[in-house]
Amino acid sequence: MQLVRGLHNLRPQHRGCVATIGNFDGVHRGHQAILKRLRERAAELCLPTCVVIFEPQPREFFTPDKAPARLARLRDKLELLAAEGVDRVLCLAFNRRLRELSASDFVQQVLVDGLGVKHLEVGDDFRFGCDRAGDFAFLQRAGQRDGFSVESAETIELDGERISSTRVREALASGDFALAERLLGRPYSIAGRVMHGQKLGRQLGAPTANVQLKRSRIPLQGVYLVSALIQEQRVPGVANIGMRPTVQGDGRAHLEVHLLDYAGDLYGQRISVAFHHKLREELRFSSLEDLKTAIDADIAAARAYWLGQPHP
Ligand SMILES: Cc1cc2nc3c(=O)[nH]c(=O)nc-3n(C[C@H](O)[C@H](O)[C@H](O)COP(=O)(O)O)c2cc1C
Numbered sequence: 432m433q434l435v436r437g438l439h440n441l442r443p444q445h446r447g448c449v450a451t452i453g454n455f456d457g458v459h460r461g462h463q464a465i466l467k468r469l470r471e472r473a474a475e476l477c478l479p480t481c482v483v484i485f486e487p488q489p490r491e492f493f494t495p496d497k498a499p500a501r502l503a504r505l506r507d508k509l510e511l512l513a514a515e516g517v518d519r520v521l522c523l524a525f526n527r528r529l530r531e532l533s534a535s536d537f538v539q540q541v542l543v544d545g546l547g548v549k550h551l552e553v554g555d556d557f558r559f560g561c562d563r564a565g566d567f568a569f570l571q572r573a574g575q576r577d578g579f580s581v582e583s584a585e586t587i588e589l590d591g592e593r594i595s596s597t598r599v600r601e602a603l604a605s606g607d608f609a610l611a612e613r614l615l616g617r618p619y620s621i622a623g624r625v626m627h628g629q630k631l632g633r634q635l636g637a638p639t640a641n642v643q644l645k646r647s648r649i650p651l652q653g654v655y656l657v658s659a660l661i662q663e664q665r666v667p668g669v670a671n672i673g674m675r676p677t678v679q680g681d682g683r684a685h686l687e688v689h690l691l692d693y694a695g696d697l698y699g700q701r702i703s704v705a706f707h708h709k710l711r712e713e714l715r716f717s718s719l720e721d722l723k724t725a726i727d728a729d730i731a732a733a734r735a736y737w738l739g740q741p742h743p
């Protein structure tokens with residue numbers, strides 16, 4: 432999959448494609464359905480598929496403090512889109528210039544002059560351009576004028592309700608990982624490189640892999656039953672996501688994973704941590720001894736859980 436950052440990096444050979452536009456945060460089953468349609472249309476027209484995304488996402492630009500925590504950072508989003516068979520991603524910087532672009536200028540500059548779009552696939556609620564003035568009817572008129580077809584994908588629902596990134600975030604916040612998995616079509620996971628920590632974990636009897644988060648806001652906080660994908664092997668464990676109030680934190684959220692019966696060296700490796708069940712909230716303990724007792728209980732709960740389950 433090819434990544435093109437910014438309109439100025441589009442070349443004549445990028446013209447002519449089947450495209451869709453959106454945030455695609457989490458690449459959930461609604462997104463997957465649109466991407467499937469995109470692949471089908473692309474095969475019919477013998478053209479590559481292109482997904483137009485924004486970085487930051489529009490809400491992060493408008494209200495950085497109120498925008499919801501991302502399900503996936505850009506790197507993970509690109510990996511998920513590649514796994515869906517997307518040929519090209521055009522990543523546009525969402526800034527003042529883009530925000531002020533009218534719907535017709537967006538169509539002209541991005542879709543017509545930039546991408547030479549032949550077919551556009553959008554969700555039924557899709558809106559774009561300054562003040563969200565562009566909608567499906569607008570795109571259809573533009574398509575008739577500029578020579579591209581537009582199709583509105585049917586809404587994908589689960590249990591009678593539309594699947595959305597917002598709904599995945601709500602499922603995670605309420606600890607409903609089974610629902611998150613049904614919305615995403617896979618368990619919710621966070622990937623990152625294992626970094627050196629304070630080396631306190633060993634002292635606590637639970638060595639932990641510190642997974643670099645590289646983002647300030649995470650849609651989860653607390654202690655979880657997890658499994659980590661390490662060189663294509665699933666290893667069960669327990670994880671804490673939070674500020675570690677008991678030890679001297681650095682004011683940033685950390686993801687720390689203790690893997691059951693695992694002794695390998697993970698430093699520098701990129702691992703993917705899948706979340707299966709919430710055990711408890713993160714707490715401030717009055718001593719390291721109390722924290723150790725709590726972590727021992729978390730590990731015992733994880734062992735009991737995995738005993739009753741098929742191996743992850
Ligand atoms: C299963 C688990 C549960 C944890 N729960 C808490 C907690 O409730 N409160 C807290 O302050 N830290 C908690 N921690 C984080 C520990 O403080 C942290 O792992 C320890 O300080 C080791 O840090 P280090 O790897 O940087 O040495 C937890 C860690 C694990 C693995």
Ligand SMILES: Nc1ncnc2c1ncn2[C@@H]1O[C@H](COP(=O)(O)OP(=O)(O)OP(=O)(O)O)[C@@H](O)[C@H]1O
Nearest residue numbers: 453454455456461553554557586587594595596597
């Ligand atoms: N459940 C769904 N069924 C069909 N199309 C969808 C569904 N969810 C999103 N889409 C479409 O996928 C494209 C990208 O969606 P986008 O990520 O912007 O929205 P979303 O998943 O609904 O997120 P949010 O909850 O943040 O609004 C848009 O065209 C959107 O209409």
